[in-house]
Amino acid sequence: MFVIGLMSGTSLDAIDGVLAEFPPSGRHPRTLAHASVALPASLREELLALNSPGADELHRAALASIALADLSAQVVDALQQAAPQVPRQDIRAIGSHGQTVRHQPQAGYTLQLNAPARLAENTGIAVVADFRSRDVAAGGQGAPLVPAFHQAIFGGDVLRVVLNLGGIANISVLPPDGLPSAGTVIGFDTGPANVLLDLWCLRHTGRPYDANGRFASAGQVRHALLDFLLASEPWLGAAPPKSTGRDLFHAAWLDSRLNDFSARSDSTLSAADVQATLVAFTSRTVADAIHRHAGQQGELYVCGGGAANPVLMRALADCLPGFAVRPTDVLGVPAQQVEALAFAWLAHAHVQGMPGNLPAVTGARGPRILGAYYPA
Numbered sequence: 001m002f003v004i005g006l007m008s009g010t011s012l013d014a015i016d017g018v019l020a021e022f023p024p025s026g027r028h029p030r031t032l033a034h035a036s037v038a039l040p041a042s043l044r045e046e047l048l049a050l051n052s053p054g055a056d057e058l059h060r061a062a063l064a065s066i067a068l069a070d071l072s073a074q075v076v077d078a079l080q081q082a083a084p085q086v087p088r089q090d091i092r093a094i095g096s097h098g099q100t101v102r103h104q105p106q107a108g109y110t111l112q113l114n115a116p117a118r119l120a121e122n123t124g125i126a127v128v129a130d131f132r133s134r135d136v137a138a139g140g141q142g143a144p145l146v147p148a149f150h151q152a153i154f155g156g157d158v159l160r161v162v163l164n165l166g167g168i169a170n171i172s173v174l175p176p177d178g179l180p181s182a183g184t185v186i187g188f189d190t191g192p193a194n195v196l197l198d199l200w201c202l203r204h205t206g207r208p209y210d211a212n213g214r215f216a217s218a219g220q221v222r223h224a225l226l227d228f229l230l231a232s233e234p235w236l237g238a239a240p241p242k243s244t245g246r247d248l249f250h251a252a253w254l255d256s257r258l259n260d261f262s263a264r265s266d267s268t269l270s271a272a273d274v275q276a277t278l279v280a281f282t283s284r285t286v287a288d289a290i291h292r293h294a295g296q297q298g299e300l301y302v303c304g305g306g307a308a309n310p311v312l313m314r315a316l317a318d319c320l321p322g323f324a325v326r327p328t329d330v331l332g333v334p335a336q337q338v339e340a341l342a343f344a345w346l347a348h349a350h351v352q353g354m355p356g357n358l359p360a361v362t363g364a365r366g367p368r369i370l371g372a373y374y375p376a
Contacts (some may be wrong), residue, residue: 001351002032002086004079004125005344006072010167010245011194011305012047012099013208014038016340017075019083019091022348023173027152029345033085034337035078050101051246053250053341054130061101061113068099069115073122093126094119095347095371103143103245109133110142120374128347128371134277137355140364143243147187147361148349149342154331159298161290162328163316164339165306168245169193172361173294181282181315186293187361188240191233191285192249193306196278199251204271213279213311219272221280228261229281236285240293241363279315287319297322301331303338346370 001022008015014036020029039047046064050057072094080088098114116129132142136196150162150172162172173186194209201210210216230236235248258274290300300323306312317325327335350358355367 001348002091003098003344003348003351004076004091004223005340005342005347006075006094006096007339007343008039008068008097008099009304009339010100011209012039012044012167013305015071015075016336017072018247018340018344019079019086019338020341020344022345024352026345026348026352026354029153029341029348031333031337031341033079033082034334034340035075035082036336037074037078038214043067043071047113049102051250064099065113065115066118067117068113068124072096072119076125084231085111088124091125093128093347093351093373094123095343095345095350096127096129097131097176097343098129103247105136105141105143105243108136110136116372116374118156120335120376124376125166127374128350128374129374131343131346131356131370134370135364138364138366138368139184140357140359140362141241141243141265142362144170144172144187144189144361145346145357145370146170146339146342147185148356148358149345150174150187150327151185151346151358153333153341154301154328156299159294161294161298161300161323163286163290163300163302165193165282165302165304165309165312166339167193167195167198168249169282169287170243170308171289171342173290185358185361186240187358188289189243190289191236191244191282193282193304195249195252197221197275197282199254200271200275204275209305210275210309210311213229213309215272216275216279216311219270219274222267222275223263224265224267224271224274225274225277226280226284228264229277230284232257232260236288238246241361279312282312283315283319286316290320290323295322299323300325301328302326303328303335306329307335309338
């Protein structure tokens with residue numbers, strides 16, 4: 001079965017897509033093509049604005065959804081050009097995540113902007129979308145959904161932790177010995193990854209992200225600020241299942257902490273020092289979660305945009321001396337393709353009538369088939 005997966009994450013940089021070939025079991029798919037289309041700055045700014053209440057937001061959200069669908073169709077076209085040996089009519093489905101603008105499982109909803117009917121119309125391929133809502137309806141967090149995929153793709157004969165460093169960081173703790181029962185896999189969001197780093201970098205350098213960690217490298221970790229950030233957010237100490245997003249970790253969150261810290265401290269913080277400390281904040285929150293739920297040693301495989309940041313990767317290795325820290329590339333799936341492949345896997349599971357969630361991870365009342373189907 002040929003399936004496309006599309007993902008635009010919290011970092012709001014691009015829509016990534018893969019075309020994958022799945023065996024009936026869904027395990028060990030083969031990626032045939034990868035493509036990415038950057039989000040225009042105007043759309044990125046609008047999506048950021050739609051994370052907060054605003055004027056005429058229903059109309060604006062609908063227009064943003066249409067723009068996302070049209071960009072998604074461009075990714076599909078690029079995948080087809082990269083893999084012309086797969087006729088479009090042979091592609092069974094597109095798994096389209098959409099763009100999260102509200103994530104409030106405690107209130108009973110999660111909202112991803114998407115226009116799956118338009119995408120199906122423009123591509124001539126069936127679309128599976130709205131993957132998170134059924135898990136939330138069953139009492140779950142609706143996130144993270146990738147641990148079931150990580151279990152199927154990356155499970156091995158030793159303890160492995162898979163870390164996704166998108167806008168938000170999440171981990172999947174995979175016990176050894178192949179495919180364990182669903183209840184033994186642990187997965188949850190650990191806190192911010194790139195969302196605060198990108199925000200601070202854009203504000204002080206004009207660049208959307210800190211390429212190769214150069215901005216952070218120019219500063220020093222301020223340990224008093226790091227300790228203050230770690231102690232100031234109760235969510236970090238909450239037990240899983242748990243998930244988060246821009247609803248919590250946003251500019252106002254960061255500014256309020258920096259203002260409170262400055263009011264209590266006589267020291268002066270440079271912008272680069274803050275960036276370096278935010279790298280340490282991400283690595284510490286990830287490491288604390290791994291030590292609490294996976295022990296002191298094992299294998300850590302990193303995916304997402306943060307895997308390309310050598311400063312962040314070194315900080316993780318320093319915080320996790322008992323873990324071999326490597327990108328998922330060494331397991332055969334490039335770090336930048338993992339999330340798109342996950343939503344191809346979830347679309348494959350939907351078409352096959354298989355559950356896509358792990359109740360022990362999300363807190364749902366039981367396994368559920370995820371997503372809504374839009375025929376070609």
